[in-house]
Amino acid sequence: RKEVEQDPGPFNVPEGATVAFNCTYSNSASQSFFWYRQDCRKEPKLLMSVYSSGNEDGRFTAQLNRASQYISLLIRDSKLSDSATYLCVVTRSGGANNLFFGTGTRLTVIP
Amino acid sequence: GAGVSQSPSNKVTEKGKDVELRCDPISGHTALYWYRQSLGQGLEFLIYFQGNSAPDKSGLPSDRFSAERTGGSVSTLTIQRTQQEDSAVYLCASSVGLRGQFFGPGTRLTVL
Numbered sequence: 001r002k003e004v005e006q007d008p009g010p011f012n013v014p015e016g017a018t019v020a021f022n023c024t025y026s027n028s029a030s031q032s033f034f035w036y037r038q039d040c041r042k043e044p045k046l047l048m049s050v051y052s053s054g055n056e057d058g059r060f061t062a063q064l065n066r067a068s069q070y071i072s073l074l075i076r077d078s079k080l081s082d083s084a085t086y087l088c089v090v091t092r093s094g095g096a097n098n099l100f101f102g103t104g105t106r107l108t109v110i111p
Numbered sequence: 112g113a114g115v116s117q118s119p120s121n122k123v124t125e126k127g128k129d130v131e132l133r134c135d136p137i138s139g140h141t142a143l144y145w146y147r148q149s150l151g152q153g154l155e156f157l158i159y160f161q162g163n164s165a166p167d168k169s170g171l172p173s174d175r176f177s178a179e180r181t182g183g184s185v186s187t188l189t190i191q192r193t194q195q196e197d198s199a200v201y202l203c204a205s206s207v208g209l210r211g212q213f214f215g216p217g218t219r220l221t222v223l
Contacts, residue, residue, distance in 0.1 A: 043214035103153035
């Protein structure tokens with residue numbers, strides 16, 4: 001089983017819509033969680049950390065469910081500029097390579 | 112502040128040649144990662160440096176690939192006897208603690 005799994009999409013939504021992505025992780029010892037966005041032919045950029053209590057940054061809301069081992073990203077009032085691939089990242093302490101990326105969910109916001 | 116920088120931004124080489132890719136991490140970041148990404152694919156982990164510990168080389172695809180990190184800062188990824196399947200974007204990222212990684216803009220390698 002992969003450390004981190006995401007629905008690859010694509011998600012095609014109209015402008016103004018609300019869209020949500022989930023990401024599941026396999027290791028219960030996972031400690032830190034992040035969402036990144038990656039635009040076509042660009043490097044991934046850190047979008048937001050995900051905290052246990054859930055956190056919000058403008059139109060973006062991230063939540064963590066440790067019992068079910070998933071994190072989610074909710075985007076409200078989608079903009080054309082939100083079109084990108086969203087990557088889920090999970091870290092855990094111990095071991096060498098302690099950071100695991102999902103393969104990403106592709107979002108296209110349509111005018 | 113300064114982010115992660117990588118050079119060159121683009122590299123075109125002939126099959127069989129050696130290439131060196133450079134990464135300057137964010138100052139103070141103890142962890143440094145190399146990944147590669149082919150068009151439309153996910154990130155493929157290559158190697159990870161953490162402070163003075165021995166690097167995790169488990170992602171290197173063959174012994175033609177090697178990397179160094181000098182003085183806990185700058186890192187160089189070397190690919191010997193390049194093959195066409197080595198063509199990809201090579202991304203470097205740095206981080207500190209369990210905080211998120213910050214990526215450089217990548218080096219686009221094309222092997223003819």
